[in-house]
Amino acid sequence: MPSAKVILGSNIQKHICYLNVIARLSFTQIQDILKDTYQIHVSQGEIVKIINREAIKLRPLYEQLKVRIRGEPGVNLDETGWKLLIDGSNAYAWDMCGIESKETVFLIGESRGKGNADKLLQDFDGFVVTDDYGAYRKLPKHQLCLAHLIRKFRDLAKSSELDEKTRLHCKAEYQKLCLIYDDLK
Numbered sequence: 001m002p003s004a005k006v007i008l009g010s011n012i013q014k015h016i017c018y019l020n021v022i023a024r025l026s027f028t029q030i031q032d033i034l035k036d037t038y039q040i041h042v043s044q045g046e047i048v049k050i051i052n053r054e055a056i057k058l059r060p061l062y063e064q065l066k067v068r069i070r071g072e073p074g075v076n077l078d079e080t081g082w083k084l085l086i087d088g089s090n091a092y093a094w095d096m097c098g099i100e101s102k103e104t105v106f107l108i109g110e111s112r113g114k115g116n117a118d119k120l121l122q123d124f125d126g127f128v129v130t131d132d133y134g135a136y137r138k139l140p141k142h143q144l145c146l147a148h149l150i151r152k153f154r155d156l157a158k159s160s161e162l163d164e165k166t167r168l169h170c171k172a173e174y175q176k177l178c179l180i181y182d183d184l185k
Helices: 010-022 027-038 044-070 115-121 146-157 164-184
Strands: 074-083 090-098 104-109 127-130 142-144
Touching (some): 027 044, 044 090, 044 104, 074 115, 104 115, 146 164
Parallel strands (some): 074 127
Antiparallel strands (some): 074 090
């Protein structure tokens, strides 16, 4: 037997982080997957050490990225369902991206609640551009995304639920909105 301790390779360590952070698996589930798939036995203490070590390395970069994005005059916020790979349950992926840069940060939230937006925004003072999800409506300096507004008008203009007069009015307003959008482009 070699006298040196066995060290898990970087790929397994990355996989452990992925299983915990992205797939949101418990330590026991991670142990089972590693044992069943790779015949690797890892203690829960080792899993904690790996995740903490990677978090310490990445946290400063993540925080710097959030500060840079919050330094822009506006941000886009969005959320989407995030199906977990192992058990098929749902979580939510939240993103915040700057309106001037192409930088984006993600937060895998356990709920669709507004608390996730608050975590991303913190003390942000600029404009927040979002879809029409109700959790955003009480944000200060909130602005509805133009693409969502155009889509709503388009749907109203084509709606068979509206009476003819209302539908024609919506169609005319939709056409005006499209002209404004074309002018902005």
